[in-house]
């Protein structure tokens with residue numbers, strides 16, 4: 575849906591968007607980047623009490639019980655007294671389950687790699703003409719919340735192969751890079767095709783690698799991604815060829831801005847999962863529809879997967895790709911990534927025993 579992508583870009587710029595549904599219209603904007611001027615403009619346009627819409631993860635991280643996955647707080651007090659990014663909730667009069675429009679707003683913020691927290695306000699009757707004028711003049715985008723929600727849930731299921739070229743690698747000389755783009759044009763993923771497809775072993779060696787700019791490119795000591803990436807390329811080459819999907823899912827798909835925020839929270843003592851939760855994200859926001867669509871485009875149905883992550887296996891299996899075998903792929907343990915790896919093993923169920931058991935750097 576064309577309007578949806580435009581609206582996500584408006585939200586990324588801090589511009590409000592009007593979402594309509596059966597329960598009524600709702601003007602929304604992201605909490606992040608919120609400043610008093612923008613907030614009072616929003617309130618003037620609506621003449622209504624604003625709500626703060628947050629995820630269950632955010633509420634639970636702040637020690638509250640959540641009645642549903644997305645929650646709407648009817649705020650109390652003057653706008654200048656709110657600090658919506660603070661370590662506790664602002665004063666509120668009521669806690670409600672979020673409406674369809676409010677849920678869609680959170681989905682749009684996630685897709686835009688913003689913190690999933692919105693300020694929403696239902697416009698009063700006397701403000702509607704002015705809003706309609708802004709919509710008609712193209713200043714304000716208006717979307718059907720149900721349709722936008724459906725479009726968000728379909729994202730990634732359709733990819734288009736855009737371009738390709740041979741890119742010889744140090745660890746695998748016969749390699750082609752193929753770029754795939756998701757239907758909404760917002761995400762691009764690479765298939766790194768190693769060796770000659772006609773000579774690949776069966777099941778085909780596959781790695782799903784989520785982007786980690788800090789680790790993959792700069793050899794960050796906080797994680798093991800860069801070494802896993804290179805070991806996977808070399809490993810697939812040694813197995814006789816296959817495909818590494820390099821997925822645009824920075825920071826377990828919370829985006830680079832939020833990953834840096836999460837790393838900041840880890841410096842304060844939170845583990846990698848609780849840091850994401852504090853920002854309003856679940857333990858792992860990644861979906862693998864685009865990866866499945868790429869494998870289907872490449873005609874791959876049976877795979878041996880290079881991973882330590884059980885969720886990747888179940889995601890492929892649920893989509894009809896048969897995971898015949900699994901092989902571990904490891905980086906090195908460093909004093910800086912030990913806590914990260916231990917959390918992944920202990921709380922996310924990653925199979926890292928071979929790595930952590932033999933490690934004596936602690």
Ligand SMILES: Nc1nc2c(ncn2[C@@H]2O[C@H](COP(=O)(O)OP(=O)(O)OP(=O)(O)O)[C@@H](O)[C@H]2O)c(=O)[nH]1
Pocket residue numbers: 782783784785786787796797799802823824825826827828833836837846850880881882883886924
């Ligand atoms: N949110 C968040 N993401 C991180 C952090 N450190 C690394 N990441 C991301 O975690 C993801 C790791 O991806 P992958 O290497 O595909 O792996 P994995 O889930 O560990 O699974 P396997 O490597 O296949 O076993 C990348 O998207 C990184 O950017 C962190 O502290 N916080």
Ligand SMILES: [Zn+2]
Pocket residue numbers: 786788789790797798799800
């Ligand atoms: Zn990393």
